[in-house]
Amino acid sequence: MDPTDLRALLTPEGLRLLDGIGPIDSTDAAVAAVGRLRRDGHDPAIVAAAVTQARLRTRATSKFGEFAARMLFTDAGLQQATRLSVAAHHAGRFRAAGLDRIADLGCGIGGDAMAIAAIGLAVTAIDRDEATAAIAAYNVAPFPRAEALVGDAETADLDGVGGVWLDPARRDGATRLRDPGDWSPSLDVAFDIAARRPTGIKLGPGIDRGLIPDGLEAQWVSDRGEVVELALWSGPLARDGIRRAALVLGPRGAHELTGAADADDEPAGPLGDVIVEPDGAVIRARLIGDLARTLGARMLHPTIAYLTLDAPAATPFGAAFVVEADLPLDARTIKRELAARRIGELEIKKRGVDIDPAQFRTRLGLRGDERAVLILTRVGDRRRAILARRWNEDADPAGSAESASDDGSAAQ
Numbered sequence: 001m002d003p004t005d006l007r008a009l010l011t012p013e014g015l016r017l018l019d020g021i022g023p024i025d026s027t028d029a030a031v032a033a034v035g036r037l038r039r040d041g042h043d044p045a046i047v048a049a050a051v052t053q054a055r056l057r058t059r060a061t062s063k064f065g066e067f068a069a070r071m072l073f074t075d076a077g078l079q080q081a082t083r084l085s086v087a088a089h090h091a092g093r094f095r096a097a098g099l100d101r102i103a104d105l106g107c108g109i110g111g112d113a114m115a116i117a118a119i120g121l122a123v124t125a126i127d128r129d130e131a132t133a134a135i136a137a138y139n140v141a142p143f144p145r146a147e148a149l150v151g152d153a154e155t156a157d158l159d160g161v162g163g164v165w166l167d168p169a170r171r172d173g174a175t176r177l178r179d180p181g182d183w184s185p186s187l188d189v190a191f192d193i194a195a196r197r198p199t200g201i202k203l204g205p206g207i208d209r210g211l212i213p214d215g216l217e218a219q220w221v222s223d224r225g226e227v228v229e230l231a232l233w234s235g236p237l238a239r240d241g242i243r244r245a246a247l248v249l250g251p252r253g254a255h256e257l258t259g260a261a262d263a264d265d266e267p268a269g270p271l272g273d274v275i276v277e278p279d280g281a282v283i284r285a286r287l288i289g290d291l292a293r294t295l296g297a298r299m300l301h302p303t304i305a306y307l308t309l310d311a312p313a314a315t316p317f318g319a320a321f322v323v324e325a326d327l328p329l330d331a332r333t334i335k336r337e338l339a340a341r342r343i344g345e346l347e348i349k350k351r352g353v354d355i356d357p358a359q360f361r362t363r364l365g366l367r368g369d370e371r372a373v374l375i376l377t378r379v380g381d382r383r384r385a386i387l388a389r390r391w392n393e394d395a396d397p398a399g400s401a402e403s404a405s406d407d408g409s410a411a412q
Helices: 003-009 012-021 027-039 044-070 075-080 084-096 111-118 130-140 187-196 280-284 288-295 331-340 357-362
Strands: 101-105 122-127 146-150 163-166 199-203 217-223 226-233 244-250 253-259 274-278 298-301 304-309 318-328 343-350 370-379 382-390
Touching: 003 012, 003 044, 003 130, 012 027, 012 044, 027 044, 044 075, 044 084, 044 111, 084 111, 084 163, 084 199, 084 217, 084 226, 084 244, 101 111, 111 122, 111 130, 111 146, 122 130, 130 146, 163 187, 187 199, 217 280, 226 280, 244 280, 253 288, 274 280, 274 288, 280 288, 288 298, 288 304, 298 370, 304 370, 318 331, 318 370, 331 343, 331 382, 343 357
Parallel strands: 101 122, 101 163, 122 146, 163 199, 217 244, 343 370
Antiparallel strands: 199 226, 217 226, 244 253, 274 304, 274 318, 298 304, 318 382, 370 382
């Protein structure tokens, strides 16, 4: 947000205007609101800033729930902000480690700082962008032990700080993220801080694993079926004997699978009556083998992240599918089978085969009022199409999570 727009908004008139607008969930609604408020005689600059914020608040509800209605945002800050459900787990780590005064470096709009302050810890949030720091200050204002300042994460004064939270941003133009300098602050700086102080570092879940220092705990987090981050923890924030963790958040709460290292996969075996698709956090953490052993399952293929077993088993760490037909991966054969079963609603998943599910769907001529799942994959050296249905325990198997339908393998 431009500092001029922010100054216009952070006035009694601007804030009253913003609070009175209500949800803005479409471009048409935004245009209508702008026209109405300008006809009422409000300053055009304040109107533009307030309507923009109202729309951001509406979008932010998915991340911040009811708190979004009193927060301020930037578009980039909202995209990068930690979901409140995840930030609460970050905050809990600091409290469990007995740390009280936390520095949130590269705080963005202050989502993590809010969660830390909400459990009574002191937090100083720092961002180098003046407008962003001002927004963070507004967002943490209800918490008496929180403040937000303009500053550089790389040179911040950490005297008296018990723990550090770092959310490095991608540098402009950085896409591959295999170089520690692709972030700001750089990973070299972040890891140096982590070596000296108890630190949590938020990174994208797809980071090159070779960049993860050996001494840090690496925790991949999924929320409602989406892998949202990799959090690295040092010092007392890291748990004894744990170097790999998959935290799965969903309607049934939080569940975690942990290991001292990457888990060895189970051997591949024949297709059973059930396929389990591990949650993306389990795949990223390379704990598929440990999940298989807890379920009594085997790999469907040595390099593909599907498990198979002979009876449904409830787990918060994946979605289960009951096999109804094992077909060759041939569009005509599959089309006949779907027509015979009157399947008109089809969820297509694929791993280990080079097929575009959207294009493949057009070849199937779906008609009917039944639904099914089609899993395109490999079983041994064969390309197969496995027709299945979701297995629901109490109408909600595995705590929620549908993993993405794109390629994923045990070697990821």
